[in-house]
Amino acid sequence: MTFREALAYGASVLSEIDGKTDARILLKHCAGNMTDVQFLLSMDGAAADDIFCEYDKLLRRRAAREPLQYIIGSVPFLSCEITADERALIPRPETEYMAEICVRELKNRAAAGDRRCMILDLCTGSGAIAAAIKKALPSAVVHACDISVGALSLAKRNAARNYCEIDFFHGDLFSAVRDNIYDVIITNPPYISSSELDGLQEEVKREPILALDGGEDGLDLIRRIAGEASTRLTNDGIIYVEIGFDQSDKAKELFGRHFRDVRIINDLAGIPRIVAARKPRS
Numbered sequence: 001m002t003f004r005e006a007l008a009y010g011a012s013v014l015s016e017i018d019g020k021t022d023a024r025i026l027l028k029h030c031a032g033n034m035t036d037v038q039f040l041l042s043m044d045g046a047a048a049d050d051i052f053c054e055y056d057k058l059l060r061r062r063a064a065r066e067p068l069q070y071i072i073g074s075v076p077f078l079s080c081e082i083t084a085d086e087r088a089l090i091p092r093p094e095t096e097y098m099a100e101i102c103v104r105e106l107k108n109r110a111a112a113g114d115r116r117c118m119i120l121d122l123c124t125g126s127g128a129i130a131a132a133i134k135k136a137l138p139s140a141v142v143h144a145c146d147i148s149v150g151a152l153s154l155a156k157r158n159a160a161r162n163y164c165e166i167d168f169f170h171g172d173l174f175s176a177v178r179d180n181i182y183d184v185i186i187t188n189p190p191y192i193s194s195s196e197l198d199g200l201q202e203e204v205k206r207e208p209i210l211a212l213d214g215g216e217d218g219l220d221l222i223r224r225i226a227g228e229a230s231t232r233l234t235n236d237g238i239i240y241v242e243i244g245f246d247q248s249d250k251a252k253e254l255f256g257r258h259f260r261d262v263r264i265i266n267d268l269a270g271i272p273r274i275v276a277a278r279k280p281r282s
Contacts, residue, residue: 001052003027004043013059022068023059029072030055065202078103078132080162087150088125089211094267095188095242098274099129101265102186102240103136116140120177120232122187122225123147125211127155127166129186134164145169145176148210173221174228183234188242189225193218218244219251226254233279241275248272 001009010023028034030051034042047055061071069075069084076082077091078099084090106117117140121130124144134142144166146152152168159166169176191214192200204212214220222241229239239259243251248264252275255262259277267273 001047002044003047006047010059026058067203077128079135080131082126082128082158087154089207091128094273097267098242099132106137117183119184120182123189124155125151127158130166131158131162131164142166147172174232183237185239189221190214191218191244230258230279235281237279239277245271251275
């Protein structure tokens with residue numbers, strides 16, 4: 001079977017999920033992560049039996065609605081490669097964009113001569129945000145915490161994979177990091193309302209419910225973070241929080257009670273996705 005025929009076969013196996021792109025990604029993965037050019041040049045060449053056998057196994061997993069990222073085993077996130085599995089939420093482009101905004105702000109501070117920053121990645125999950133920030137700003141002190149032991153074990157693995165020195169803490173939100181004070185807090189907390197969980201895509205249902213369920217209105221943890229974060233920031237410190245597409249008004253109100261310069265930042269699709277708020281000077 002040629003690569004072209006294998007690709008057509010994969011698209012047919014994944015036809016119920018419109019899986020042409022996924023079939024291509026899986027075939028390239030099985031063939032040793034070819035570049036796009038190498039893949040195109042190989043289309044009429046024969047796919048070895050062991051490649052096709054592995055490809056067929058992965059296609060069946062994807063057809064059963066297992067997330068592509070879990071099957072591949074990793075996902076790029078800024079300058080990092082992040083291992084992805086069932087222990088944590090799959091890093092998404094919206095979260096990557098929030099991390100990019102944070103890194104840009106911190107680099108501007110560094111250029112202005114600010115001292116070395118203390119940064120907390122709250123609800124770290126896979127550790128993608130913490131690793132990306134540490135890799136971009138090696139002089140920063142980066143802490144990361146999560147209530148899930150499994151997520152923390154994955155986050156530690158991702159820190160090691162990307163050669164990042166990060167301090168990890170286990171516990172519920174800020175109680176995990178004792179009395180530490182930070183210049184920047186960044187977080188992607190659970191923000192889906194409990195009533196919406198059953199209606200999620202089958203792939204999303206494979207991800208940890210602990211990382212998805214934000215309570216009755218999706219704002220349980222965001223409400224707590226808004227009320228507690230100002231006591232964990234330096235004067236003029238800033239917090240970035242990822243929120244749901246329909247939560248911007250309520251989130252802005254919650255953070256406005258404790259912070260100044262509360263902004264809502266749209267993601268790359270133009271959807272309100274990030275709260276950025278600065279702590280008032282004393």
